[in-house]
Amino acid sequence: MELDKKKIAYISLAVILVIIFIFVISDGCAPDRPEMVQVIEIPDDAYGPEEWAKVYPLEYESWKKTKEPRPAGKSFYKKGWDTDRVIYDKLSEYPFMALLFNGWGFGIEYNEPRGHWYMRIDQDEIDPSRVGAGGVCLNCKTPYMDDLAEKHGKEFLHMEWEKAIAKIPEEHRDLGSTCYDCHSNEDMSLRTNRKVFTEGLECIGRKEFTRQEMRMLVCAQCHVTYNIQKDANMKSVGIEHPWVGSSWGDISIENIIAYIKDKKNIKEWTQNVTGFKLAYIRHPELEFFTRQSEHFNAGVACADCHMPYKVVGGSKISDHNLMSPLKDDLHACSKCHPQSKDRLREQVKAIQDRTVSLLLRAGYQTAVTAKIFEQVHKNETQGVKISSSLYNRAKDFYQEAFYRVVFIGAENSIGFHNPTEAGRILGDAVNFAARAEALLRQGLAVKNINVPENQPLDLSKYLNNRGVRGLDFKPEQEFEDPFGLQNIFVPRFKMGL
Amino acid sequence: MELDKKKIAYISLAVILVIIFIFVISDGCAPDRPEMVQVIEIPDDAYGPEEWAKVYPLEYESWKKTKEPRPAGKSFYKKGWDTDRVIYDKLSEYPFMALLFNGWGFGIEYNEPRGHWYMRIDQDEIDPSRVGAGGVCLNCKTPYMDDLAEKHGKEFLHMEWEKAIAKIPEEHRDLGSTCYDCHSNEDMSLRTNRKVFTEGLECIGRKEFTRQEMRMLVCAQCHVTYNIQKDANMKSVGIEHPWVGSSWGDISIENIIAYIKDKKNIKEWTQNVTGFKLAYIRHPELEFFTRQSEHFNAGVACADCHMPYKVVGGSKISDHNLMSPLKDDLHACSKCHPQSKDRLREQVKAIQDRTVSLLLRAGYQTAVTAKIFEQVHKNETQGVKISSSLYNRAKDFYQEAFYRVVFIGAENSIGFHNPTEAGRILGDAVNFAARAEALLRQGLAVKNINVPENQPLDLSKYLNNRGVRGLDFKPEQEFEDPFGLQNIFVPRFKMGL
8 A cells, every 4th residue: 555655656746747847848839929018007198109119019010110112103092102102292193283272382292101100200201381370280199189289289380490499398309299199108008199180070960989989099190180270360270170060970061061161260372373262172081981981880990991900929919010902912911801803903903094094083073174164264364254144153163073082082992982972072063163154154255255175274384383393293203094085075285384 | 043033023113113103202302303395386477476485485475564563662763664653754853854855755755664565565555746757656666567667668768657557466565575586486596587687796796696696686676776767858768877987896886976067868857955956865775884894804795684584393493573682582693693682782872873964953053054055046037146166066966965964865774784984974064064154155145145054954844735645744753863963954944834
């Protein structure tokens, strides 16, 4: 019995050792398992990424990659910041924009942007006219914005650019949006950091949001349109989103235009060719995407496609190296769409080709009408005035067209975020602009003033020698109509290129 | 031992009986297993379904169901042949069509069709103007067509309608397309039965097809556009598809229009309002769907959505009860799209709403331009002629617009078969039509002829008291612009409804 007990003890020990050995071996071969992140407290005022990076080094590393250019040739129509190192000039891509935006910064220099890393830096390098509005231009560019506006009051909004920039702590002066803008430092949950945006959402009746909605809103605090409020001296005194009358899932172009067309204190600039004081529409990604697009209705958020989950080492992270899925080899798409990537890419191209074709149609039609307005106004100075009924209706139609063209031109997906809505908006733009042309032609003809059958556009006048650096048209960057029809509407030789 | 042997024999017998019993029982409870169909020879000349029905009773039963109306209210914009028993009148749904098609049958009676069962019968019940072209109207309506055309020569094509009908064997006179049109009687493989269609495919360079392509082509032998060739006396002498210059996957609206605009012998009618001799475009489902639509590029064929596989008894059959998937509760869609049917239905509606809005825009813009042409021509008879340069360009643009409107209006999916292509085509239609208006307004104004700011359309003139039965406008059937903008372009009080 004594011996048996000993035997059992030895065998037990051996078995235990073998089990431990197997456990150790097997664990050594297994991939790194996800680990709980170490909890270090992030202070409330950590505007820069430094403190956050200590706790979330992988997300930080991926965010830093927005500094690097993307492989060239992957996106068909958004070629900004690729390894070809070419700065793509939207005014050369779409020459009608040079005519339509002539009168302020957007008509001088309007580039396809670089990565998120450069969002603030780009402001220093672009033509100074683009930051002429003053401190208000920092709204989407620095996590300090709301604090600065609170500290310095309305004064800050129209503060001269250099002075406004100097108010940002020096070490963070070049910093674009950071961890602080989208995350709570306490529990890493999503939050937004723009008072104006919160007010905008309240205006459409929303205060509480699901996590999936927040995965849109953190992006949308910048990727929305906004208007700058001006005082009588054209000083910037506020910002607002033109969402009156809209609701979540239905912020319509119709409502936006109705609002900005009416409201006087948001007419930020004067269009040279027509002399009209106008408002403007900026990158309306949220508005466009959430208006009954397939992907929105399927419950997809911005982050699903632009920040897909990736495995880094043993950790699964949300990729903070934001970009178009096209440039990321459709990594995000393939999570839901098992089709071949070539086919998906072709499908994106089919959608974007159709959108570009219609954008050219609507853009040039609006430009033609603008040039006829120029003629109407010139004649007016010489005492020949056309019927005010025709004129007023044409002016109204012209604005309806103009804002639609700006909307789709500024939206960053070339129609992809909501393909059929893009077609609808541009089709209406064409109708408004062409009807305006019809009324003006009639009005001038009645006064014996002949508008040539093909109205010349004098585009080189608007495209060359722009701004302090004398920027010129880059013909190799121009997008041609993928369907080859544009020339019928505006013959090449009348474009003045 | 003697006893043991007996025992074993009894036990063996009992076991065998039990096994047989279990086998019988279990088989009795199992579902019917698919069985090889019994091979009965189907004769080569089995034009009617009778012989085929003996071998394929389930397919035949499902085909016969096209006789029954569908539950009402399931389709948003294609409400034909529902249990509400209302005959939906396309000219009331889209009043601009009554103006544009005035001058021949389509402007008199143009109904949303009933099921396939009625394809031939409907011809007897509609206004006789719709079969004025003669025997040629049977091309898609009877499996005897090619035989009749061969037997009676070109004569058959312009044979008076009643005489042509009488050439079909009496027992099959009411029969639409049948088994014979799509299947080989030898091995049930897919085939087509229209010489004109085969020639059309050869014209785009295709002779051999995969089975999946055949699952489109059997439908497409009718669901395509075609033109009727006329001799100098406007007698029908042939049929053709306007596909010159196109290729498989790229039969474009641009190529179709270039062809039919030029070719003289396919101008089938004269548009009353403008006096123009015009061609026409019919239900271009194949052309529209195969031009880089999402579903086409995904490898989907017509039969996948309109003839989904269903289990009947123990057999899996391709459902021959053809209909819109909307009316079939999205049965076919759910095989690839696991989303909730409510969401899918909403997505279809979003696409169709946008298409209808643009179709109204393009249709009314074309109608406005047509009415201004009427004025131009009226003035011409009074000796006032506008600039021929303006006139010719406007006429060309007008036709480009008109054919695009007809194309999308005749295509049976309200944009769904290729959503972004629908937007592109309609956007171009708007541009062509509105530019034509601009040139005409100018031309008339130069001659001191005033076109009212809102051109009246006199629609009730075209909509009421149509044809032998004096059909009237049915206001309750009119589709309103889902986005509420149409009234801005053509104010209601100027429509003359």
